[in-house]
Amino acid sequence: MSLNSWGMYPLIKNKKIMFQKKEDLKNKLQESNIYIPFGNGRSYGDSALNKNIIYCKPYNYLLNFDESTGLLHCQAGIMLSEIIEIFVPKGWFLKITPGTKLITIGGAIASDVHGKNHHIEGCFSECVEEFSLMLANGEIKKCSKTNNAELFKATCGGMGLTGIILDAKISLKKINSQYIEQITIKTKNLKETFDAFEKYSNKPYSVAWIDCLAKDNEIGKCLLMVGDFENDGNLNFKSKKKLNIPFNFPSFALNKLSVKAFNWLYYRKAPNGVSKQKVDIDSFFYPLDAINNWNRIYGKAGFTQYQFILPKKTSFEGLTEILKEISNSGKGSFLAVLKLYGKENDNYLSFPIEGYSLALDFKIEKGLFELLDKLDQIVLKYNGKIYLTKDVRVSKETFEKGYPNIEKFRNLRKEYGMDKKFQSLQSLRVGI
Amino acid sequence: MSYVLIIGAKSDIAKELARVYAKNGYNLYLAARNSDSLNDLVNDIKIRSNVDVQIKEFDIVKFETHQNFYDSLETKPLGVIVTAGYMAEQKECEKEWNKTLNTINVNYLGIISILNIVSNDMEKNKNGFIIGVSSVAGDRGRKANYIYGSSKAAFSAYLSGLRNRLYESKVQVLTVKPGFVNTKMTKDLDLPAKLTIEPEDIALDIYNAQQKGKDILYTKGIWRLIMLIIKHIPEFIFKKMSI
Secondary structure (H helix, E strand, O other), X not given: XXXXXXXXXXXXOOEEEEOOOHHHHHHHHHOOOXXXXXXXXXXXXXXXXXXXXXXXXXXXXXXXXXXXXXXXXXXXXXXXXXXXXXXXXXXXXXXXXXXXXXXXXXXXXXXXXXXXXXXXXXXXXXXXXXEEEEOOOOOEEEEOOOOOHHHHHHHOOOOOOOOEEEEEEEEXXXXXXXXXXXXXXXXXXXXXXXXXXXXXXXXXXXXXXXXXXXXXXXXXXXXXXXXXXXXXXXXXXXXXXXXXXOOOOOHHHOOHHHHHHHHHHXXXXXXXXXXXEEEEHHHHHOHHHHEEOHHHHHOOOOEEEEEEEEEHXXXXXXXXXXXXXXXXXXXXXXXXXEEEEOXXXXXXXXXXXXXXXXXXXXXXXXXXXXXXXXXXXXXXXXXXXXXXXXXXXXOHHXXXXXXXXHXXXXXXXXXXXXXXXXXXXXXXXXXX | OOEEEEEOOOOHHHHHHHHHHHHOOOEEEEEEOOHHHHHHHHHHHHHHOOOOEEEEEOOOOOHHHHHHHHHXXXXXXXXXXXXXXXXXXXXXXHHOHHHHHHHHHHHHHHHHHHHHHHXXXXXXXXXXXXXXXXXXXXXXXXXXXXXXXXXXXXXXXXXXXXXXXXXXOOXXXXXXXXXXXXXXXXXXXXXXXXXXXXXXXHHHHHHHHHHOOOOEEEEOOHHHHHHHHHHHOOHHHHOOOOO
């Protein structure tokens, strides 16, 4: 069975390697094939695709949990959703989580994912105490910020190109409720949106949903959601039943009109000004996970997510220019996500820098890549960069400008013989 | 709380079934050959759920040991799930009698041997459930895998008769007919994604069907329709086909 990425583009035939024991994997690596590790297939583009993929999801045992410190030792195939389901009732939650819980721990490390609390807590690597990495020659190295630090820095955010993450020790955070006190702030333009982000930047979690088809003086209007865990002792967490999108929507279903209508409804749904709600973990952190296979609404041709980040200094100007360009093109997604980021870390290929990032979904169609190339130029003009986990088309040149540590990463790959063993369609395209 | 006995506990489906039943409060006996390799699973389940999990050494083709094995279980299980199975290449089965024999022994004779013992006990107690993981391959013999298929057909027929017999004793017998499952057993097959189910999803399907008292479960459900069509293709056409 061929495995696809979440964007369902490109589709390639691949052979899936499964392993139960480290020795099995080591033997596989001795063969002359080139591999890329694959978790739950939630990266959008081609970063986990190749002819031979190492399917890590079934490698998913919990190995140990220390109830006094919240340190969890687990194999890398386990999904965040399982961790949440098992540990929220015990009063623990992930320190850092992206907007989907349907990814593996290995994937979270390889993408060095970030969440709604990046401006305070940083990337996923901040909660990783240690992991074991199988190198190209089958040797296993324990990596942490102090032990094999260069492998740690390369692997966190390294897109699976440094080896196979086998197991990891991650620290969970104590919570005393399964509910979040959410404050929603409705803004009328980008200036108001930025002001609101700054005003609420002391709140642990924040994210904004932007109407990317808004024009003129309404550009950047949004619903900003900020929040923190309640303290009511209610930990009676159960995952909700999911809706399912049973088949690919026809390609005409998603067009300028339907997106506009949706955005209009969504924006109107929230009361004007500032309002408060009590919401559960799933609705606050993972609204889209409630719909199984939601990628099918973009139709058979697939879709991609365009996510870039700009330094704080240039964010306002850059975002205004980009939003204008998108709004004029008429292409765009239901909702675009805007997020404030804190300090960057020193991992070689981690995405976040201090500033603002915007993520938008686009269905794959004629003229899209030309538009995205145009947006790339604006991103570069304002010293920004593109997120590899979402990417399927960025050029080598654009990529390199955004990632100044790329040479260090390339050298390390050569040094360990990783460049000859681990490659993805993406790594070949951008020359990693 | 009650015990569930899983026979063939090293399979990918068994691993997920063990997790689902433990999550819902059932204690577990995990039975398999060379059962030491189950230690990691036991550890995993104990971190997840607060239940008792015991490993039991069990060889499904050593029929003569089955009675002792069952007698040795301290608390008799409320539920017994059979996930043991063996699939060899059809071509190899045709050439090597040992592989054919092993297919029949594992997929049919061994299972019947232990389930005869289990079902007598459950009939006496008028309580319990038996889940047999058979296969859609048992619904019609096809040239591609009729040795495996016929062993599963025999198993399905056995379960059907057993269900009939135990109806009055209020013992539930659930026949599970998986289509393609994304497991190590099928890792080298080129399976169509839309007809293939993940082990954790099939385990949840099985648990829900058992809790609802169902008799037969096709999973994914689309397989019920596919097999309905395949079963109704007239033999004079079917024999010329390659499906």
